[in-house]
Amino acid sequence: MATQTLPAEFADLEPFIDWALATEPERTRKRLASSMEDIQAFYDCMSTRVEAAMAYLNAFSLDALPPEAGRLFHLSLSLMEVANAVEMFQNPSVIKGFDVKRFAPVEDV
Amino acid sequence: MRTVIADKRWAEKYPEVGTGPVLAEPLISQEHFELEREKIFRRTWLNIGRVEEIQNPGDYIAKDLTMCRASVLIIRGKDGEVRGFHNVCSHRGNKLVWDEKGTCKGTLTCGFHAWAYNTKGKLTWVPDEDNFFDLPKCDLGLTPIHTEVFEGFIFIHLAERPPESLREYLGGVADQLEGGGFGELALTARYKVDEHANWKIALDAQNELYHLPFQHRRTIPEFCVLKDGQFTRLLDVRLFNHHSVYSSDPHEGRVGPATEKLAAQFSVAETEHRLPRIGSFDFYTIFPNMALLLFRGVSHDFYMTYNFWPQAVDRTDWDIKIYFRPAENAGQRVGQEYFKCLLRDLLQEDATAHEQIHIGLASRAKKELYFQDEEMQIRYFHTVLERFYAEA
Numbered sequence: 001m002a003t004q005t006l007p008a009e010f011a012d013l014e015p016f017i018d019w020a021l022a023t024e025p026e027r028t029r030k031r032l033a034s035s036m037e038d039i040q041a042f043y044d045c046m047s048t049r050v051e052a053a054m055a056y057l058n059a060f061s062l063d064a065l066p067p068e069a070g071r072l073f074h075l076s077l078s079l080m081e082v083a084n085a086v087e088m089f090q091n092p093s094v095i096k097g098f099d100v101k102r103f104a105p106v107e108d109v
Numbered sequence: 110m111r112t113v114i115a116d117k118r119w120a121e122k123y124p125e126v127g128t129g130p131v132l133a134e135p136l137i138s139q140e141h142f143e144l145e146r147e148k149i150f151r152r153t154w155l156n157i158g159r160v161e162e163i164q165n166p167g168d169y170i171a172k173d174l175t176m177c178r179a180s181v182l183i184i185r186g187k188d189g190e191v192r193g194f195h196n197v198c199s200h201r202g203n204k205l206v207w208d209e210k211g212t213c214k215g216t217l218t219c220g221f222h223a224w225a226y227n228t229k230g231k232l233t234w235v236p237d238e239d240n241f242f243d244l245p246k247c248d249l250g251l252t253p254i255h256t257e258v259f260e261g262f263i264f265i266h267l268a269e270r271p272p273e274s275l276r277e278y279l280g281g282v283a284d285q286l287e288g289g290g291f292g293e294l295a296l297t298a299r300y301k302v303d304e305h306a307n308w309k310i311a312l313d314a315q316n317e318l319y320h321l322p323f324q325h326r327r328t329i330p331e332f333c334v335l336k337d338g339q340f341t342r343l344l345d346v347r348l349f350n351h352h353s354v355y356s357s358d359p360h361e362g363r364v365g366p367a368t369e370k371l372a373a374q375f376s377v378a379e380t381e382h383r384l385p386r387i388g389s390f391d392f393y394t395i396f397p398n399m400a401l402l403l404f405r406g407v408s409h410d411f412y413m414t415y416n417f418w419p420q421a422v423d424r425t426d427w428d429i430k431i432y433f434r435p436a437e438n439a440g441q442r443v444g445q446e447y448f449k450c451l452l453r454d455l456l457q458e459d460a461t462a463h464e465q466i467h468i469g470l471a472s473r474a475k476k477e478l479y480f481q482d483e484e485m486q487i488r489y490f491h492t493v494l495e496r497f498y499a500e501a
Contacts, residue, residue: 054439080447088454
């Protein structure tokens with residue numbers, strides 16, 4: 001059995017643990033590097049679990065999430081990252097989108 | 110307040126702005142770019158940032174303003190005052206601070222020969238001072254720049270004597286936004302876009318909603334009230350001395366994507382916080398190169414700023430900042446992430462278009478542009494430009 005990285009009640013999300021990324025640039029890179037099939041699979045599963053995830057996470061202080069809860073939080077942020085790919089573009093990147101290297105998030109805001 | 114679905118309301122409200130075609134040449138010509146350098150960017154109040162970026166004494170931000178051939182240093186003094194200076198050492202003219210932001214214990218030291226200045230810009234230390242010849246040290250502080258703050262927004266003016274105070278310059282915009290509580294929100298995301306387009310092409314393209322059902326057909330086609338479900342109808346347009354605002358209400362019966370509904374549900378907070386909006390979305394053009402966007406949020410409103418910094422006639426740094434009220438829990442933070450990603454993705458659609466428009470206009474195939482009534486505020490922006498071009 002693989003190491004448990006998420007809270008026990010969210011063990012069903014373990015196959016998507018690669019999406020537990022802490023920063024926006026990491027999440028965007030993952031979205032752009034993934035196939036639409038992989039994005040869809042993550043989206044389909046995570047969409048059905050995100051409400052439960054929020055109910056779970058809202059019990060903690062946002063600044064003091066235990067590591068397992070933190071990963072669940074990052075999975076939830078990744079759902080927000082990929083939502084447009086599924087719901088608007090049916091494509092990993094923005095259709096007729098800008099060169100992302102010239103549209104750079106400033107990380108240290 | 111409900112949006113009235115009627116035609117040509119804004120030309121009726123502001124007949125002096127006219128209805129004829131507008132010249133395309135100022136959007137692409139080097140000549141106009143040079144006029145803007147001298148007659149606009151050195152003669153108007155320019156937004157550099159917000160006070161939260163320099164919260165504590167000794168905090169500073171620095172920015173090279175290519176268009177103004179200047180580098181600006183904004184620093185919070187030990188006395189708590191916000192001051193602006195030319196970011197230039199008095200010894201040999203080196204740029205004093207090279208980072209875009211930082212903090213100091215009370216002294217900024219030039220990297221070239223270690224001349225040092227305090228947070229009020231006074232020259233306090235010159236290495237090997239005795240070996241200079243009658244150095245007038247008291248007169249060799251940093252060169253001040255007129256710096257004023259409105260509701261936390263820091264502006265500078267490069268003229269020796271600005272013709273009006275920042276408050277006077279903002280006029281009706283300030284009346285509308287005064288006491289807005291902007292300081293209760295925090296910079297949450299920032300994007301720097303390096304665009305191969307004229308700064309006015311980029312700004313004009315943002316300064317209307319007519320394009321939403323078309324250019325943003327995949328992302329936000331039904332963001333605002335639509336006539337016959339097809340064409341945007343603004344709630345209001347207001348023109349000020351140099352500035353403008355347009356406002357919209359949401360399209361009734363809009364069916365948003367599933368994740369947006371979840372994000373909205375997660376964004377509910379116990380207490381509300383509202384900005385001084387006119388509609389559910391307001392877009393201010395603060396002449397010359399700033400936009401301020403106010404959004405109705407579920408419980409907490411949010412806002413964005415754009416600063417379009419011209420680098421060359423066909424090159425612009427578009428600085429995008431998104432401010433949310435600090436999230437109280439994971440749900441609110443996840444909700445913010447959704448709206449942030451949506452804004453980012455649809456602005457990527459826009460950024461692509463800005464460059465395509467520049468290529469199109471630079472061909473000079475089209476000499477004139479035709480604006481409809483919903484684009485009145487762009488027409489007005491061009492009349493303000495003309496007014497500045499014509500100044501002595």
